[in-house]
Amino acid sequence: MQITGKARSASETFIEGFLTCCGALSIFVTLGILWTLGSETISFFETVSPTAFFFDATWSPFVGEFLNAPDPQYGIRPLILGTFLISGIALLVAVPIGLGAAIYLSEYAQPKTRHVLKPALEILAGIPTIVFGFFALIILTPLIQTILPNLANYNALSAGIVMGFMIVPMVCSLSEDALFSVPQTLREAGYGLGASKVSTICRVVIPTASSGIAVSILLAFGRAIGETMIVWIAAAPFAPERVTVSWNPLDSMESMTAFIARTSSGDISPERYTTLCVVAATLFFLTFMINWLSQRLIVRIGRTR
Amino acid sequence: MKSVSLRKTWVDTAFRNLCLCAVLLPLFVLCSLVVLTGLEGRSLLQLDFVMNYPHEIPAGILPAMVGSLWLVILTAILSVPLGFGAAIYLEEYADNSWRSRLIAANIANLAAVPSVIYGLLGLSIFIRILGLGHTHQGASLIAGACTLSLLIMPIIVVSSREALRTVPIELREAGSGLGATQWQIIQQVVLPLALPGMLTGSILALSRAIGEAAPLLVLGAVTFINFLPDGLDAPYSALPIQIFDWLRRPNDAFIEQAAAAIIVLLGTMLTINGVAVWIRYRLRSNVR
Numbered sequence: 001m002q003i004t005g006k007a008r009s010a011s012e013t014f015i016e017g018f019l020t021c022c023g024a025l026s027i028f029v030t031l032g033i034l035w036t037l038g039s040e041t042i043s044f045f046e047t048v049s050p051t052a053f054f055f056d057a058t059w060s061p062f063v064g065e066f067l068n069a070p071d072p073q074y075g076i077r078p079l080i081l082g083t084f085l086i087s088g089i090a091l092l093v094a095v096p097i098g099l100g101a102a103i104y105l106s107e108y109a110q111p112k113t114r115h116v117l118k119p120a121l122e123i124l125a126g127i128p129t130i131v132f133g134f135f136a137l138i139i140l141t142p143l144i145q146t147i148l149p150n151l152a153n154y155n156a157l158s159a160g161i162v163m164g165f166m167i168v169p170m171v172c173s174l175s176e177d178a179l180f181s182v183p184q185t186l187r188e189a190g191y192g193l194g195a196s197k198v199s200t201i202c203r204v205v206i207p208t209a210s211s212g213i214a215v216s217i218l219l220a221f222g223r224a225i226g227e228t229m230i231v232w233i234a235a236a237p238f239a240p241e242r243v244t245v246s247w248n249p250l251d252s253m254e255s256m257t258a259f260i261a262r263t264s265s266g267d268i269s270p271e272r273y274t275t276l277c278v279v280a281a282t283l284f285f286l287t288f289m290i291n292w293l294s295q296r297l298i299v300r301i302g303r304t305r
Numbered sequence: 306m307k308s309v310s311l312r313k314t315w316v317d318t319a320f321r322n323l324c325l326c327a328v329l330l331p332l333f334v335l336c337s338l339v340v341l342t343g344l345e346g347r348s349l350l351q352l353d354f355v356m357n358y359p360h361e362i363p364a365g366i367l368p369a370m371v372g373s374l375w376l377v378i379l380t381a382i383l384s385v386p387l388g389f390g391a392a393i394y395l396e397e398y399a400d401n402s403w404r405s406r407l408i409a410a411n412i413a414n415l416a417a418v419p420s421v422i423y424g425l426l427g428l429s430i431f432i433r434i435l436g437l438g439h440t441h442q443g444a445s446l447i448a449g450a451c452t453l454s455l456l457i458m459p460i461i462v463v464s465s466r467e468a469l470r471t472v473p474i475e476l477r478e479a480g481s482g483l484g485a486t487q488w489q490i491i492q493q494v495v496l497p498l499a500l501p502g503m504l505t506g507s508i509l510a511l512s513r514a515i516g517e518a519a520p521l522l523v524l525g526a527v528t529f530i531n532f533l534p535d536g537l538d539a540p541y542s543a544l545p546i547q548i549f550d551w552l553r554r555p556n557d558a559f560i561e562q563a564a565a566a567i568i569v570l571l572g573t574m575l576t577i578n579g580v581a582v583w584i585r586y587r588l589r590s591n592v593r
Contacts, residue, residue: 015488016398022390023399023408026462029455030411033422036429100327108321117328124335126509126574128516130545131567134552135338138345138560168331196313198320219417226419228519229545233552257519260421264428264523280425284418291417295410 037284040277048074053278059254060242061275074275076282078243082156083255083283085247086231087224089160090167094220097164098171099213105172106179107201118173125169133233136162141234148250156253159235163227167220174219178212179205211301215294222290226283228257239263256283339571346564354565358531359547366566368530369547372446373515373573375534376543379450380457380514385507387454388461392503395462396469397491416459424523427452432524437538444524447537452520457510464506468499501588508581512574518545528553544570 045053056075064072101121105114140158145151151158182205190200206213236258243254256279263276349363357365391412399405431448432438438445472495480490521543522528528550530542542550544566551563 009486012486012488016394019390019394019398022387023394023405025387026391026408026412026415026459029415029426029458032430033418033426036426037422097327097330100324101331104321104324104328108324117332120332120335121328124331126512126516126578127335127338128518128545128570128574130516130518130548130552131338131342131571134342134548134563134567137552138564139338139341165331165334196317198317201320222417226417226421228419228421229549232519233549237553257419257421260425261519261523264421264424265525277425280422284422287417287419288414291414295413 033284037277037281040274041281044274044278057245058242059244062239062272063241073242076279078245079254079256079259079279080282080286081245081247082236082243082253083225083257085249086156086160086163086235086253086255087221087227089157089249090163090224091217091221093161093164094167094171095217098168098216098220099175101168101172102175102179102213103201103206106176107197107205118176121169121172124165125167127166129166129227129229130233132162132166133159133230136230136234151250152252154235154237154252156235156249156251159230159253160249162234163224163230166227166230167223170220170223171216174216175209175213178209178216181212182208211297215297215301218290218294218297222287222294225255225290226257226287228261231255232258232261236262256280342564342567342571346561346566346568349561349565350568355569359529360531364562366544366547366569368533369542369544369566370569371533372530372541372546373543375446375541376450376453377511377515379446379537380453381507381511383450384454384458384461384510388458388507388510389465389503391458392462392465392469393491396466397487397495412459412462416463420456420517420520421523423452423456424520426455427520427524438525444521444526444540445538446534446541448524449521449526449541449543452524453514453517456517456520457514460510460513461507464510465499465503468502468506469495471502472498501585504588505581505585508577508584512577512581515543515574515577516545516570518543518549521546522549544573 053074053076055077056073057077058073058075059078060070060073062072063069105118109117136158137154140162141151141153141155144158186204186208187200190204191197195203231253236252236254239262240252240254246253260276260280260283263272268276351363353363354365355370356367357363358367359365359369391408395405395409395412399408427448431451432444437448437451476494476498477490480494485493526546527540527542528546530540534541548563548566548570551559551566
């Protein structure tokens with residue numbers, strides 16, 4: 001094959017240009033998100049004061065659409081609290097189980113067992129979230145109702161528990177990497193001092209891997225607050241007229257994601273569109289902060305190695 | 306390496322068993338999820354179920370199956386070339402300039418953005434600005450596929466970069482020593498070795514796209530449909546959307562249908578993942 005130098009360099013330039021465009025597309029996606037959410041957020045705050053948005057304790061943005069209705073209230077706090085409460089339940093399930101599984105896989109399991117169990121756990125992360133929603137609503141809620149009879153049919157508790165199992169693989173996989181990369185010499189130093197295996201794990205291995213474990217929990221938390229379908233199906237299927245601050249996990253609970261998805265899938269007036277973009281901007285900001293924090297931790301771990 | 310035998314108390318044994326339980330409990334939940342859903346929907350799992358429309362008796366998931374198939378094909382066409390391109394750029398061309406570092410950090414961030422936000426992005430860009438929606442009913446196949454492509458592109462980029470990184474630098478240097486240009490090295494040395502890993506990662510990302518309901522619902526996908534999509538701008542349904550629609554109806558018959566549809570969805574995803582493993586195996590043995 002004969003290629004002249006000039007033609008070759010022209011096609012090389014073309015290919016490099018194309019590949020650069022592919023990379024640059026991701027920048028445009030981010031800019032698109034910022035522009036979509038940002039422009040609507042600015043027009044939202046032209047009518048609603050930021051103090052009401054951040055400090056009011058009631059979220060009832062659409063009551064004003066009916067006649068003789070009270071004024072709408074735009075306090076985002078109940079939505080943030082609902083999101084964090086469900087994600088908190090999820091972490092209460094996922095952190096002990098994920099960390100315990102990571103300790104078993106890294107410290108106790110034979111390499112062969114490890115190669116079987118780790119991918120098996122990963123399957124959980126690949127199950128579509130709508131399936132988890134089904135599981136929470138149809139199977140888990142009736143099961144818990146036999147123990148807690150005053151559990152509502154739609155509740156934050158089973159949504160949170162099922163979400164916890166969804167994020168177990170995330171906690172487990174990243175924590176296991178962190179535990180596994182603790183040098184063997186540290187463990188042997190512990191044994192040499194006469195420590196038992198369990199105290200070596202708890203006092204030497206886990207503290208050494210703590211940054212990596214923290215990253216795994218942060219990323220799992222980020223995934224939990226962005227989860228939509230489980231909450232929508234099992235915790236908040238209907239649009240409540242007003243959402244107030246509630247700490248009761250036995251009752252139905254609205255989250256930011258469920259609000260966005262439910263509102264958007266109905267008929268959306270421009271006012272509704274603006275409101276849901278503001279909630280989405282809040283959600284985007286929170287996930288961005290969590291991600292930024294975990295990136296910082298990862299960089300720090302890289303430096304200490 | 307055999308470690309020296311340690312002093313073992315009941316605490317050690319208890320701790321070890323507790324950790325073992327932490328591995329087995331999620332696996333038990335996974336199994337019970339599949340088994341209980343299967344029991345719930347087993348009576349419907351016949352050929353009628355995949356060949357009928359939802360309004361027929363017995364109800365079926367034909368439009369949802371066809372919609373999901375269209376979506377995944379279109380999403381693959383859009384997202385895989387772009388994802389591969391971005392990964393090759395970042396691994397093979399990008400230097401350590403602020404521009405490439407910005408792109409890399411940005412892609413890592415995008416992978417963590419909640420899927421509802423991608424839905425809103427698609428609603429604003431593809432439907433409101435570019436007018437890709439259907440005239441009467443908000444979402445069209447192409448708008449859905451574009452949105453899912455943006456959603457899974459970061460995942461494809463991250464896994465493809467990992468596959469590209471496994472190709473030893475010496476092979477690239479050997480190619481460059483023979484006078485090959487950058488693209489010739491990539492095309493003839495790097496890609497044949499990295500492609501199995503890149504394809505496997507992409508197929509796993511696409512199987513995630515099949516299970517996504519939230520972004521499509523945000524776009525305004527129709528939940529009840531009795532015809533097949535007939536073009537890129539046609540309204541559509543998809544398996545997760547059909548399941549969602551049935552779950553919202555307060556009737557045990559619909560729950561049963563949802564359970565059967567979930568089994569079909571999980572079966573489809575399992576098949577796709579099996580294909581991914583097979584492709585990796587085949588291509589690897591070809592290279593050797």
